[in-house]
Amino acid sequence: MLEYTLSPASPSSLVDNVTARIRDAILNGQMKPGDHLVERQLAARLEVSNVVVRDAFTRLADEGFVVRLPRRGTFVSSLTPDEVRDLGGIRGVLERYAAELAISRWTPESHAALAEICDWMDEAVAAGDLKRLFELDGAFHEGVWLAARSPALTLLTHNLHSKLSRYMRYGVSAESDVVADIPNAHRRLLELLVIGDPVRAGDAFHHHAVGSSQAMIERMLG
Template sequence: MDDFLKVNVNEYLPLRDVVFNTLRQAILKGELEPGERLLEVQLADRLGVSRTPIREAIRKLELEGLVKMVPRKGAEVASISEKSLRDVLEVRRALEELAMTLACQRITGDEVTRLRRANHAFSEAARKKNLIDMTERDVDFHEVIYQATGNQRLVQIINNLREQMYRYRLEYIKDEAKRAVLTQEHEMIIQALASRDPEAGKEAVRRHIDNQEITVTRNLKGKN
């Protein structure tokens, strides 16, 4: 295992969360590759921690779909499969359409302004070609919409799925040709919300997610 894997101590976070974030970022950035085994002893030695936070981090990563447990082998970094992509996006598509319907009814002028700022922040991250920042800014954009629904149970359900969606977001954003398209799709979503048009809003998020599925599926096939 290479020297990139180091714990960045954060005095405001418990050690188990710091270890989890370290391993998670390594997987999302491709520093820990699909199929690579995650050996507790080796990881604990490399990060300078006990096995307990490593074990807890691996358990959380498994829940996110970033790690899978293989019989007689243990934990390894999960591959991105077309089936897992399709399963996650089918659920996301339904939840996003519901969120758009509710947000079109309830969104405030201040929230529309926040959406425009979030999309501008995404565009700036894209200009700087910062993949992780772009992914986080995309998360921020959609979070404004979720909060605008005023339905905290829906927000909770979407947040439970968000970590599983993160990897596919990052994979989509890696395709440089699609970054301008993403900004345009965000603009269409904003226009629908500003005009309180739920049908246009649902169509915009369907196109947004369909394009993600098409692009990531094509990229996955290109890797095989």
């Protein structure tokens, strides 16, 4: 069993808390693809019951962060470069549709919410806070899905984003040019939504999703 730096969970919302702690350990690379997660050992380390960890595993499996194999246990899920490319392509199609749909249902409140997220991204870049920055990246896209007002689309895109999200941080440093451009890249996407051209916005969101996946693959391959 590998040693992980996990502090004890707080007594409130235990399953949510434990799920978030394990998810974050996967996202920041402490728990790596293929690692065997032993329920009783994590329960002891987090000072919770086995049932709480088991429920957290169920949620993480639904989100695509872990896989549960009969008679073998729970493992951090992994993706091959080809799988990342495939998921990125699918996400690109969904992001194009989300942008087109969001434009048809656009409101000033949608604009204000996404603009604020871009401002928060600037703050995260200035602070060198990659965890916060990539959380805001996800929040921006979720804001577009919400603006589209399609629960089915939101569910599909959220699941795809969850599967890919841990690879977004992989190999990225706070000082990289990629990180510095993230707020402006999202401002450009927002500008196209505000302009209201569904073709240009759809193309831009598709390119953004596919390009992000390609960048992940390049980092995975070293």
